[in-house]
Amino acid sequence: MMFSSMRAAKVVVIFALAGTISAAGETRQQLHFKVGRKPSISINNQYGAVSVKAGAKREVAVIAILHSDKVEIDQSHRGNRVDIVSHLLAGADQSTGQVDYEVVVPADANVTLTSMTGPLHAEKLHGDVVMEGNTADVDVRDVSDAHVHVKTLNGPVTLTDIRDGHVEITSLGGDVILTSVSGPLVSVNSSSGKIRYDGDFGDGGEYNLTSHTGDILATAPSYASIDVTARSEQGQVENDFQLQPKHTSFPIKAGSAFAGTVGKAASSVRLFSFSGKIHLKKR
Amino acid sequence: MTCEEFERVLPEHEGSHTIEQQSHLKSCAPCLELVADLNAISEQAKFLQDTDEPNPRVWNSIEIALRQEGLIREPESAPFLVHSQPRRRRLAWLIPAGALILLMFGVMQYKRAPVQSVAQKPVSASAVSVIADASSLDDQQLLEVVSKHAPAMRASYAANLRDVNSYIRDAEESVRIDPNDEQAQKYLMDAYEQKSMVYEMAMDRSLP
Numbered sequence: 099m100m101f102s103s104m105r106a107a108k109v110v111v112i113f114a115l116a117g118t119i120s121a122a123g124e125t126r127q128q129l130h131f132k133v134g135r136k137p138s139i140s141i142n143n144q145y146g147a148v149s150v151k152a153g154a155k156r157e158v159a160v161i162a163i164l165h166s167d168k169v170e171i172d173q174s175h176r177g178n179r180v181d182i183v184s185h186l187l188a189g190a191d192q193s194t195g196q197v198d199y200e201v202v203v204p205a206d207a208n209v210t211l212t213s214m215t216g217p218l219h220a221e222k223l224h225g226d227v228v229m230e231g232n233t234a235d236v237d238v239r240d241v242s243d244a245h246v247h248v249k250t251l252n253g254p255v256t257l258t259d260i261r262d263g264h265v266e267i268t269s270l271g272g273d274v275i276l277t278s279v280s281g282p283l284v285s286v287n288s289s290s291g292k293i294r295y296d297g298d299f300g301d302g303g304e305y306n307l308t309s310h311t312g313d314i315l316a317t318a319p320s321y322a323s324i325d326v327t328a329r330s331e332q333g334q335v336e337n338d339f340q341l342q343p344k345h346t347s348f349p350i351k352a353g354s355a356f357a358g359t360v361g362k363a364a365s366s367v368r369l370f371s372f373s374g375k376i377h378l379k380k381r
Numbered sequence: 382m383t384c385e386e387f388e389r390v391l392p393e394h395e396g397s398h399t400i401e402q403q404s405h406l407k408s409c410a411p412c413l414e415l416v417a418d419l420n421a422i423s424e425q426a427k428f429l430q431d432t433d434e435p436n437p438r439v440w441n442s443i444e445i446a447l448r449q450e451g452l453i454r455e456p457e458s459a460p461f462l463v464h465s466q467p468r469r470r471r472l473a474w475l476i477p478a479g480a481l482i483l484l485m486f487g488v489m490q491y492k493r494a495p496v497q498s499v500a501q502k503p504v505s506a507s508a509v510s511v512i513a514d515a516s517s518l519d520d521q522q523l524l525e526v527v528s529k530h531a532p533a534m535r536a537s538y539a540a541n542l543r544d545v546n547s548y549i550r551d552a553e554e555s556v557r558i559d560p561n562d563e564q565a566q567k568y569l570m571d572a573y574e575q576k577s578m579v580y581e582m583a584m585d586r587s588l589p
Contacts, residue, residue: 232537232582249578251541268578270541287571289544308571310548329564331555347563370564372551 127171129160131180136225138179139203140210144186146196148211152222153202160201166194216253236272254291273312288312292374296381299324299365306368313374316367319381323361328369328376330354335369338380387412391419516546527583534583541579548572 133156141148146165153159158180162171168190172183184197192215203209208225211218216234220227226245229236231253238246239258246263248255252271263281267274273292276284280300286293288309295316299305301323307314313333318324320339327346328335334353341358350357356378369376382405390402398406406413520542528535549572555565 230582232534249582251579251582252537268574270544270575270579287574289548289572289575308567310544310551310568310572331551348559370568372548372568 123166125164125167127160127162127164129158129162129171129173129182131158131160131175132156133158133180133204133207134178135204136178136206136208137204138208138210139182139201140180141182141199141201141212143182143184143197143199143211143213144195145192145215146184146213147198147217147219148201148213149199149217149219150201150203150209150211150221150223152205152207155204158201158203158207160199163198165196165198166190168194169197171197298322299367301364303365304368305365307370308368309371309374311373312371314369314371314376315379316369316377317379317381321361323364324367325359325363325365326367326369326378327357328355328378330371330374330376332373333371333375335376335378337378339378384409384412388415391416516549520546523580523583538579538583542576545572545576545579548575 137158139150139158141150160182162182164171168187170185170187172181172185174181182199184195186195196215203223204225205223206225207223208227209220209223210228211220212230213234214232216231217237218229218231218234219237220229220241221239223241224243226247227238227241228245228247229238230249232251234250234253236248236250236253236255237258238248238256238260241259241263242261244263246257246260246265248257248267248269250269250272253269254272255267255269255274256277257265257267257275257279258277260276260279260281263279263284265276265279265281265284267286267288269287269291270289271291272288274286274288274294276286276293276295276297278297279295280297280303282303284295284303285306286295286308287306290311291309292312293307293309293314295305295307295314295318297317298319299322307316318339322339325344326339326341328337329348331354335356337356339358339360341356341360344358346355346357348355367378369378382401384405387402387405387409406416524535524539524542527538549569552565552569552572555562556569559565
């Protein structure tokens with residue numbers, strides 16, 4: 099398996115078919131790369147959208163819309179790695195430096211996307227997904243058996259249908275919305291953004307949702323199997339579940355903390371905020 | 382010798398100073414404090430293991446920022462710190478690099494420290510204290526870099542730094558109140574992780 103993978107990587111051939119169509123100051127570029135199994139695809143775009151979807155097994159197809167001639171695309175293809183960079187030229191700004199990418203990659207590709215403004219979108223992948231953006235909206239959906247790591251300053255983050263994921267999200271001010279997200283690790287670290295989780299907390303995972311001032315709302319079905327600890331230093335906590343009591347390392351003050359188990363307590367759920375409100379809601 | 386002259390030659394005299402410099406230090410409290418901070422940073426940096434190296438992107442960002450400040454002048458053929466281990470070591474004296482190292486170090490200390498040992502480890506507490514002292518200076522430098530290359534984003538980064546510093550202050554206060562509080566330690570670790578992210582993004586994104 100390893101040998102065939104290496105071999106496939108070695109025979110990777112780039113046949114950069116680049117079509118260029120100009121219209122109204124915009125330029126459209128198409129790039130194609132032949133890749134092996136589990137390729138690494140990196141797209142670093144200062145301004146503009148990047149959308150990645152799963153497609154053919156051994157091919158990466160990129161359509162880029164350049165909004166002016168003050169930006170160009172640098173590409174490199176080495177081994178099983180493809181790097182695309184939007185290269186801003188002198189005088190470029192957020193408008194003229196914008197490039198919008200639509201990318202089709204093999205479903206097993208490991209993808210790294212960076213954009214200040216975004217939006218960033220990835221779907222139907224089962225390779226690792228790493229996204230970074232300042233104000234970029236981040237949207238990841240239908241990803242399984244993969245790491246999903248997201249960093250944003252003020253951009254909102256939406257994750258939907260992430261299965262068996264190793265999910266780590268760090269956001270300063272962006273709201274984080276997780277719907278049907280489960281896996282061995284789901285960790286959200288926010289400063290002022292709200293955190294919303296709607297799912298069943300899986301079976302045997304660790305879920306850490308932490309915010310400094312943002313509210314945390316976690317919604318789970320009655321059959322959820324969780325060992326939960328929730329605490330807000332200065333905010334209120336609310337719980338809809340009938341919890342079996344458990345020992346905690348800190349004193350439980352009514353209204354500001356709760357802890358206990360539901361069902362077989364398969365997953366660990368930790369909800370912490372400094373001054374935000376925490377609500378564990380039964381669906 | 383003026384403060385400016387002293388700061389210019391400071392990186393070249395790790396731990397030892399000429400008579401002229403010593404004379405300046407005797408009469409200048411800010412420079413004396415700077416030297417004390419740098420010594421503390423240098424001492425703490427020795428605890429860093431090779432495996433604890435920050436992400437290469439951090440080194441790249443630091444070097445790019447230092448070049449833009451005119452603090453490093455090297456041939457174009459070797460543009461990134463990550464390619465030059467010896468040069469990287471020499472730059473440990475420089476304030477932004479040291480502060481970032483300590484930022485990482487503080488996070489790692491809290492990641493590693495067992496609950497019971499935090500109160501018994503003054504190293505962690507002093508490291509955090511040094512970080513806090515260096516922090517405002519470092520924040521100002523960061524904002525200057527942002528102002529130079531992306532002036533429109535300065536206000537946004539200033540607000541982000543205020544938020545994350547507030548997070549750190551609250552977390553530090555919680556640790557101070559109860560050093561054995563595991564969650565308080567995690568708050569602090571998370572807060573530093575956020576600050577590290579702000580720095581990384583600001584330096585990456587503010588480049589031309």
